[in-house]
Amino acid sequence: MRQTILIIEDDADIAESLEYNFKREGFQTVIAESGEKGLRLALDEKSTPSLIILDLMLPGMNGMELCRKLRREPLTEKTPVIMLTAKAAESDKIAGLEMGADDYVVKPFSFKELMARIRAVLRRAETESAANYSDNHLTVDFGDMRVACEGNSVKLTRKEFALLENLIRTMGRVAARQQLLDNVWGYSYFGDTRTLDVHIRRLRQKLGECGACIETVVGVGYRFIGCQ
Amino acid sequence: MRQTILIIEDDADIAESLEYNFKREGFQTVIAESGEKGLRLALDEKSTPSLIILDLMLPGMNGMELCRKLRREPLTEKTPVIMLTAKAAESDKIAGLEMGADDYVVKPFSFKELMARIRAVLRRAETESAANYSDNHLTVDFGDMRVACEGNSVKLTRKEFALLENLIRTMGRVAARQQLLDNVWGYSYFGDTRTLDVHIRRLRQKLGECGACIETVVGVGYRFIGCQ
DNA sequence: ATATTCTTGTAACATTTTGTTCATATCCAT
DNA sequence: ATGGATATGAACAAAATGTTACAAGAATAT
Numbered sequence: 001m002r003q004t005i006l007i008i009e010d011d012a013d014i015a016e017s018l019e020y021n022f023k024r025e026g027f028q029t030v031i032a033e034s035g036e037k038g039l040r041l042a043l044d045e046k047s048t049p050s051l052i053i054l055d056l057m058l059p060g061m062n063g064m065e066l067c068r069k070l071r072r073e074p075l076t077e078k079t080p081v082i083m084l085t086a087k088a089a090e091s092d093k094i095a096g097l098e099m100g101a102d103d104y105v106v107k108p109f110s111f112k113e114l115m116a117r118i119r120a121v122l123r124r125a126e127t128e129s130a131a132n133y134s135d136n137h138l139t140v141d142f143g144d145m146r147v148a149c150e151g152n153s154v155k156l157t158r159k160e161f162a163l164l165e166n167l168i169r170t171m172g173r174v175a176a177r178q179q180l181l182d183n184v185w186g187y188s189y190f191g192d193t194r195t196l197d198v199h200i201r202r203l204r205q206k207l208g209e210c211g212a213c214i215e216t217v218v219g220v221g222y223r224f225i226g227c228q
Numbered sequence: 229m230r231q232t233i234l235i236i237e238d239d240a241d242i243a244e245s246l247e248y249n250f251k252r253e254g255f256q257t258v259i260a261e262s263g264e265k266g267l268r269l270a271l272d273e274k275s276t277p278s279l280i281i282l283d284l285m286l287p288g289m290n291g292m293e294l295c296r297k298l299r300r301e302p303l304t305e306k307t308p309v310i311m312l313t314a315k316a317a318e319s320d321k322i323a324g325l326e327m328g329a330d331d332y333v334v335k336p337f338s339f340k341e342l343m344a345r346i347r348a349v350l351r352r353a354e355t356e357s358a359a360n361y362s363d364n365h366l367t368v369d370f371g372d373m374r375v376a377c378e379g380n381s382v383k384l385t386r387k388e389f390a391l392l393e394n395l396i397r398t399m400g401r402v403a404a405r406q407q408l409l410d411n412v413w414g415y416s417y418f419g420d421t422r423t424l425d426v427h428i429r430r431l432r433q434k435l436g437e438c439g440a441c442i443e444t445v446v447g448v449g450y451r452f453i454g455c456q
Numbered sequence: 457a458t459a460t461t462c463t464t465g466t467a468a469c470a471t472t473t474t475g476t477t478c479a480t481a482t483c484c485a486t
Numbered sequence: 487a488t489g490g491a492t493a494t495g496a497a498c499a500a501a502a503t504g505t506t507a508c509a510a511g512a513a514t515a516t
Contacts, residue, residue, distance in 0.1 A: 159475070160474095197494085198477085216493090385463055422503085
């Protein structure tokens with residue numbers, strides 16, 4: 001699923017440049033020109049951002065202030081915040097981090113560095129919430145990318161693992177073919193539809209007896225049922 | 229993982245106020261109204277605190293006394309202790325620090341200051357807890373950059389060591405290529421992608437038989453598994 | 457300061473692993 | 487039974503990693 005980055009930045013040039021680049025990296029973006037609007041958008045349940053880029057120099061509400069407010073709201077208390085500012089002073093950095101920001105980038109910054117920090121922060125947030133799957137026969141460790149069936153370790157490729165992960169995360173419901181293609185292959189995938197079948201087949205094969213965990217739902221997609 | 233702060237304080241008002249504020253900062257808290265209970269809770273393996281706030285003026289066991297005891301127990305000898313007291317005399321401060329306290333805050337204190345000191349102390353503790361790695365075949369001493377494989381000392385360069393350190397620290401998870409590049413080479417590294425492979429190869433080579441500790445996870449990165 | 461050795465990054469090429477497509481077989485709902 | 491959907495195996499294409507050699511830059515010794 002695509003992640004949304006909320007950009008709270010009053011300088012339209014910077015905001016647009018960030019938006020353009022984030023989109024190219026596959027993120028969705030939302031822009032707020034003021035702290036007030038930023039707060040409103042951050043708390044909007046319909047578009048909960050995965051990460052917030054916050055400029056410290058805002059008209060109206062101060063960045064620090066905003067950050068503190070975000071940390072107080074249950075909905076956003078754990079949302080990663082990366083601060084963006086011209087102030088290079090170390091004291092500001094510490095103040096920012098104590099206010100609950102996850103990282104801090106000083107203008108002018110290279111987009112590449114910002115992106116690296118974003119990735120690092122998202123990764124951290126992700127690992128913290130990575131619950132692993134396990135039943136009597138199958139064990140899946142998402143962080144370590146390890147799978148074991150009946151005690152035997154199974155080596156999966158990236159795609160295979162991503163596929164299994166998607167299936168497990170939608171456990172109980174049917175994962176539509178299109179949904180799997182979107183999530184595992186990306187929105188812009190246009191290849192042969194058979195590709196999905198082939199990967200499912202390899203997954204089932206590698207999982208051996210546990211391959212039966214994956215049911216075909218003809219005309220719709222696949223469903224992960226535990227291994228009983 | 230959420231960190232736990234043990235509050236040893238007989239004044240219920242202060243204890244509750246601290247608890248409320250710590251929770252708001254994302255910590256778990258445990259309160260002990262007496263030195264004896266504090267010692268018991270500190271040594272309880274199920275809830276080992278990350279940090280202890282210790283009031284010096286306690287009924288029963290004296291704060292200094294308690295601090296000395298904490299320092300004698302293996303389980304708590306390295307747990308940061310911040311002392312809390314009304315006595316502003318410099319001599320007390322020195323006595324407290326000599327007893328093994330990590331910091332000292334005088335009442336009445338601002339919560340903000342206390343929190344800043346807590347963070348500083350926790351940060352320090354974290355860096356120092358460079359617990360060294362060691363299994364039946366491989367030994368790594370992070371403090372002085374020494375590595376030994378099967379008893380033979382191995383000499384690593386800085387980059388090699390940094391790489392190994394990163395791998396070991398992410399043990400249990402896959403260390404993504406990008407993550408390793410970010411951590412070892414820095415966020416703004418722009419070089420050839422083969423660089424990482426080359427260094428991994430050199431590392432594996434120098435580690436000899438222990439080189440197998442580092443598994444390739446194609447498409448993602450590398451994984452450090454112990455040497456079995 | 458100069459020479460020497462060690463580190464590190466890069467390039468070029470080899471090898472391995474992974475992903476995709478295609479052709480054919482099998483399954484499934486109607 | 488039949489047409490659309492999925493399974494399967496093999497071949498091929500593409501991507502990722504491993505390997506080696508070399509040169510520039512640091513660090514160290516002389």
